[in-house]
Amino acid sequence: MAPPKESSTTIIHEQPASGAWVAAPYPVVVADGSGTVVEVNAAAAFLMDGVVPGAGMTDVAPSWLAEAHADAVVGGAVPRSPGEAGVLPSVRGHIGDHSFEAHPSWGRDGQVVWWLVDDTGQRLAEAALSTERERATFLAEASNVLMASLNTERCMLATARLAARYLADAAVVVAPASGRTMPVAHAVAGQEATRALVADDPSLVPGLSEALQGFPPVPSRWIDPVTLPGWMLPEGFTGPIGSVAVTPLPGHGVPAGALILLRSNGRAEFSESEELFARQFAARAGAALSAARLYAEQSDITRTLMRDLLPPDLHRVNGVEFAGGYQPAGAREPVGGDFYDVHPGGTESEPSLVVLGDVCGKGLDAAVLTGKIRNTVQALTPMADDHQKMLRLLNGALLNSHHTRFATLVLASVLRTESQVRLRLTSAGHPAPLVVRNDGRVEEAATHGTLVGALPHVEARSVEVHLQPGETCLLYTDGVTEARGGPLGNELFGEERLARALSGCAGLPGAAVVERIQMLASQWLRDGRHDDMALVAITAPRTTHLSAVNGHTRGRYTA
Amino acid sequence: MTALPHPLITVAVEAGPRTVRLRIGGDLDYDTSGELAAKAEACLGAHGPDDLHLDCADLRVCDSMGVSTLLLIHRSCAARGVRLHLDAPPPFLERILAVTGIRHLFETTAADEQPEQAHADEGSGPAAPAMYGLPPRTPSG
Structure with a gap:
């Protein structure tokens, strides 16, 4: 029995507190400085089995709560009066499946009152949020x-x-x-x-x-x-x-x-x-x-398409020099609408067939049509001596009822005879080839015809041209003459400028002619946009006299 | 495309009783030729004219797709028995048509005698497009 004075104090403190705890919506546990449970409300007793007055916190309470209680009574400064707020840290832990926050406060005589707040829902929401x-x-x-x-x-x-x-x-x-x-x-x-x-x-x-x-x-x-x-x-x-x-x-x-x-x-x-x-x-x-x-x-x-469509490397075939150059319109599209091929004659006495052309449109559509034309022309090489027939057959193969995509091209049958090179040229709707003579004259080959692939009938007129040693015939696509640029930036390179440039190439090897024209066109364009540009030079090689008597009679030639 | 502040191509339609005239201005190229083809096709279907005039006076550019479109319109006209006229072609277009060998497909009307409508008793030249021969050309070489 406590002394009366003491006990009266107890009553004053305990009675209202106990009543409040019983009614409190939270579990409440009161334990003293030695870690013994002093009081428990019904909610707490329901929550934790064995937590009854007189039991040791370490035996019955969850370990995190018992430890927090021990820390509080050892380290916490016991307030001198009940009204003084002694601040104790809250702790968190699990009881069963639920998570609780335990808020301690000082009771009398160094007792600690633990208010337990179930924060499971909040914890779950926080966890879900952080997971998300x-x-x-x-x-x-x-x-x-x-x-x-x-x-x-x-x-x-x-x-x-x-x-x-x-x-x-x-x-x-x-x-x-x-x-x-x-x-x-x-x-x-x-x-x-x-x-x-x-x-x-x-x-x-x-x-x-x-x-x-x-x-x-x-x-x-x-x-x-x-x-x-x-x-x-x-x-x-x-x-x-x-x-x-x-x-x-x-x-x-x-x-x-x-x-x-x-x-x-x-x-x-x-x-x-x-x-x-x-x-x-x-x-x-x-x-x-x-x-x-x-x-x-x-x-x-x-x-796959591009592998077959890239323009071929050209070189000397049956005693004739061939050189080609191709600049596609887009740097990212190495295949465009221009193309050229050289189909060598079977023997030195059979003409080689050169084809250079331009397909309308651009991109994959143009590339596919280009491939079709190149294949068809290759298949038709056995009749290379009859350009008109080749063009008629090619036209028939390309005709299509859905569209009028067409191609323009030049056919050249090339045969070396002695030191000369004999050319049969046929334009099918294409700019006529230019011939550079040794004296610098530039002639346009007089051939003319209909484009192929869009009309039921095509016609073309062929022309025969002879090249002396050192002379070059240039086949080109309109990407060269229609290169826009120059000093004012919007002028066409044009046929006259091309002819003048070619005149300056008299006597040069074919590869040099191609490079020079490409360089001039690029300079003209500067950085401007351009269409595909394709060039093929057919050159009669300069020959070396081995046994010429007076420089005018025929000797033997090497080439 | 026509919503651009400066359209690349303008195609104005003037439809008479037996004649339809398309005034083409600007660039006829890869990006715009579809518009002309569609307009021409629509006019041929809607008006059923005897004559289709393409007025090229204000045409500035014609690339290979433009030529392809002219060929497409020609094919469509030929199938319907419509005469196709190319009015006031600029020199660059004349050159393209000459090089590609298709000048003869289009009837020409000089800029100073453009007929407005009636073609009732026309006797000039064969009705397009029966002829595919080559125009005479003098070699320059």
């Missing part, structure tokens, strides 16, 4: 990484690496099969991704072949880790697999592949929100992968 922030950051980063490359392989590797780091312990990206193998990228969290080609039936993995088809969209599938084939496990991934998810990578109308997420045994299975997150990631990765794949296909097609 992390995911948003990750998705933004993933988009940056994935969109940085239009290379399919790099894109697959990046997808696997990102997925392994954020979504699982390991990830496998499977691309749709090309031929009988499937490109695969493996990644283990924290390691570099690797790629491989796998020859296996995707239908052996449940859900994989559906995911690879891409459409209709299928949900992620949980599969039994036991069914996984060996190739699915990335190198460096040890330990048993706990859970596996197969998620399709949706592309732009084309299947982009499938993402397989692996988690080791110790880790929790994928939650619903993690699955949603995985799908959000898969959508980005799929978009990036299919963009990369479309780009790769397109650049493959362009490369």
Whole structure:
């Protein structure tokens, strides 16, 4: 029994306090300086089994609360009067599934009153918010990484690496099969991704072949880790697999592949929100992968086309010098609407056929038509002696009821006879070839005809021209004469300027003529835009007299 | 395209009873030729004229796609039995038509005697476009 005075004080303090605690919506525990529970309200007793007056805090309370109490009574400054605010730090911890914030305050005689506030909901909301922030950051980063490359392989590797780091312990990206193998990228969290080609039936993995088809969209599938084939496990991934998810990578109308997420045994299975997150990631990765794949296909097609369409290197054929030059309109499009070819005669006594032309339009359409014309002309070389017939057949092959895309071209049959070169020239709607004589005269070949590919009938007039040693016949496309530039910036290079320039090239080797005209046209253009420019020079080589008697009689020539 | 402050090409349509005239101004090239082709096709379909005039007085540029479009309009006119006229072609266009060997496809009307409508008793030249022969040309060499 406490002394009366003391006890009266107790009553004054305890009675209203106890009543308040009972009614308080929060669990309240009062413990004294020795760590013994003094008082408990019903809410606290319900929350913590065994917390009754007289029990030791360390025995019955959660350890974090018991420790906080011990700290408070040892380190805390006990207030001299109940009204004095002694500040004690709040603590946080779990009781069962719930999270609590415990707010201490001083009671009488160095007792500490613990108010417990359930903050589970707030904690969950905070955790969810921070998870969402992390995911948003990750998705933004993933988009940056994935969109940085239009290379399919790099894109697959990046997808696997990102997925392994954020979504699982390991990830496998499977691309749709090309031929009988499937490109695969493996990644283990924290390691570099690797790629491989796998020859296996995707239908052996449940859900994989559906995911690879891409459409209709299928949900992620949980599969039994036991069914996984060996190739699915990335190198460096040890330990048993706990859970596996197969998620399709949706592309732009084309299947982009499938993402397989692996988690080791110790880790929790994928939650619903993690699955949603995985799908959000898969959508980005799929978009990036299919963009990369479309780009790769397109650049493959362009490369394939271009390989055959690039202008050939020209050299001396059957005693005649050929030189060519080609400047496409766009630096990024090495193939354009101009073209030239030299088809050598079978023997020295058969003429070689030169064709130079210009196809209307630009880009891939023009490149395709160019290829068609070059192939057709090549197939028609056996009748190279009849230009009119060649042009009629070529025209028939190109005619199309859908459009009137046409080509203009020049055919030249070239034959070396003794020291001279004999040319048969035919223009089909093309600027006539120019001939540079040794004395500097420049003549336009008198040939004229209809463009090919747009009209039911074509006609052309051929002309025969002879070149003496050192003389050159230049075939060109209108990109040269229509180069806009000059001192005022908007003047055409024009035929007269071209003829004057050629006049200055008298006696030069063919390659030098081509280079000089190209250089002058480029100077004229400066940095201006221009159309494709193609040039072919046919030159009768200068010969060396081996046994000339007086310089006028015929000797033997080498060339 | 026509929403640009300075349109690259202008095609003004003047439709008479039996004659349609398209006044072409500006650049007829890769970017604009589709517009002319569409307008010409629409006029041929809507008015069913005997004569289609392309007035080229204000034409500044004609590239290979422009030539292709003239050929397309010519093909369309030939299929419908419509005479195709090229009025007041600038010298550069004349040169292009001469080099490509297609000058004869278009009937010419000199700039000073442009007929407004009636072509009832026309006797000048064969009805286009039956002839594909070459125009006479003197070699310059």
